[in-house]
């Protein structure tokens with residue numbers, strides 16, 4: 001996921017220069033937060049030779065020998081001919097001048113300039129455990145508590161009392177937390193933008209609630225600035241429900257599922273009307289959106305999570321809940337009448353972990369909060385947002401429905417709970433659980449396709465100010481040696497274990513290097529964008545087939561750990577690829593695997609099953625090979 005490089009290369013392998021101009025919105029936060037931010041180091045620019053050497057090593061398992069030789073020559077020329085050195089110096093100059101040399105570029109290249117729909121292609125969903133309620137009251141009560149939990153979290157953001165997070169003993173950048181509430185993406189014809197109202201003089205005090213495709217503004221603060229109680233929110237939600245019983249309304253929100261250029265045109269048509277413009281603005285400004293969903297098609301217990309994943313990712317299609325969303329909204333909580341619940345978030349402002357932190361907080365808060373009846377001051381009726389639907393807008397909605405339904409048909413998602421072990425087994429073998437899972441993924445892919453593929457794993461760069469992500473390339477020389485050996489009966493188990501351990505260690509070393517700002521992918525991107533900004537010709541290393549192969553991530557993966565027993569999910573980043581997200585718990589692992597039905601070669605269920613088998617086989621290999629002999 002995400003922030004993935006799918007966006008960085010068009011068919012020509014070029015990044016459009018237009019992506020280089022728009023700055024990141026600057027927020028006005030002071031005090032404790034700022035002091036913390038200023039104490040963080042700046043993202044370094046890795047040494048040129050280090051990146052070139054590591055790039056070549058990363059290519060070895062995924063390109064042909066003749067391609068590798070060609071790239072080796074190109075890299076030598078790049079380093080010795082002066083071009084590489086000049087670009088490196090340019091990048092270092094940029095790094096000295098800016099808070100973070102990468103973050104503006106990354107926001108634009110990975111998100112705002114990306115023209116595919118945010119639905120399926122960019123926005124991750126989160127599937128929460130199914131709730132017990134089976135009726136409207138249960139749904140309302142749950143939604144009220146959830147909203148109250150979000151407001152409780154928001155208080156920590158507003159007071160700047162959110163505890164600083166750590167990774168590998170280092171404090172992390174907290175910037176993303178300040179970007180996710182009261183914010184929204186806005187479509188543009190070449191590039192989108194993000195608005196964030198949380199730092200304005202009068203920050204919003206409302207959320208938006210959508211039910212039966214009808215949007216409402218719900219004020220969640222009293223006039224003295226205190227948040228509404230759960231009880232009060234519940235009563236307001238009931239009012240919303242009762243005034244949105246008609247099910248024949250135009251699904252205006254479905255417009256947000258279109259590719260960004262089409263949506264940008266439709267957006268301009270939509271907001272020509274003043275009422276529509278005000279309604280859209282109210283959604284954009286709101287703290288979050290809460291989607292009260294109609295029941296989805298029934299699913300067996302076994303299928304439930306996979307069905308919930310598609311509900312979160314796209315709403316199920318125009319017949320179901322896809323119109324019950326505003327997909328540009330940064331955070332949308334989704335609560336179905338049938339007990340389904342989860343989240344979808346627009347990816348541009350933040351990575352998964354801050355969103356999961358918010359969810360963990362809300363889930364904990366909900367365990368504690370009781371529905372205490374408080375003396376009621378009558379609250380005003382939540383305001384329904386009106387839309388004037390002209391024939392042109394109606395036509396745009398119809399086109400959006402058609403395109404969305406094609407996307408819905410195409411997405412195949414399988415969510416599994418791997419029950420045999422969690423982080424406990426790798427830890428007992430003194431292995432990094434994440435590296436263990438990544439090597440299992442390599443094995444699963446190799447077993448299915450008999451080749452290794454370019455693999456993306458997100459690594460956090462939040463040790464640095466305004467840091468986002470870099471790439472851990474999980475397909476390595478060592479992982480390739482291991483996966484080829486694993487099913488070779490001529491090789492002894494002891495040797496397999498040694499190869500497995502080496503691959504796992506190598507992965508963990510790559511991870512450490514990536515989170516410390518020494519991975520190769522963002523550095524290469526920086527060199528490429530420097531060349532484009534300088535209007536010099538693009539160095540050949542970026543027009544090379546090896547580079548295109550390196551960026552064609554058949555496996556796009558991410559660990560998003562949570563305390564809650566949930567799983568994040570996202571679509572593949574290439575037509576013939578898989579999206580794999582996982583939450584390793586202590587004794588089990590939640591996986592979400594996605595693929596496209598239109599690709600004959602991929603199959604999410606088969607990949608999920610092969611992955612389960614790979615994990616079990618790896619455990620068995622370790623447990624059946626006596627330690628003393630290792």
Ligand code: COA
Pocket residue numbers: 001002167350351352353423426427428429430431432433434435458459460461469511515558559560
């Ligand atoms: N022996 C025993 N235990 C070990 C071990 C070993 N050799 N190596 C690691 N562990 C332990 C760790 O101490 C940790 O313990 P905890 O459960 O008590 O916290 C646990 O195993 C997990 O460590 P590991 O599996 O190595 O992963 P990690 O937590 O360091 O995470 C990344 C690795 C890459 C996921 C993380 O660095 C990262 O970058 N996360 C952000 C990813 C992101 O942004 N994703 C979202 C994109 S939208």
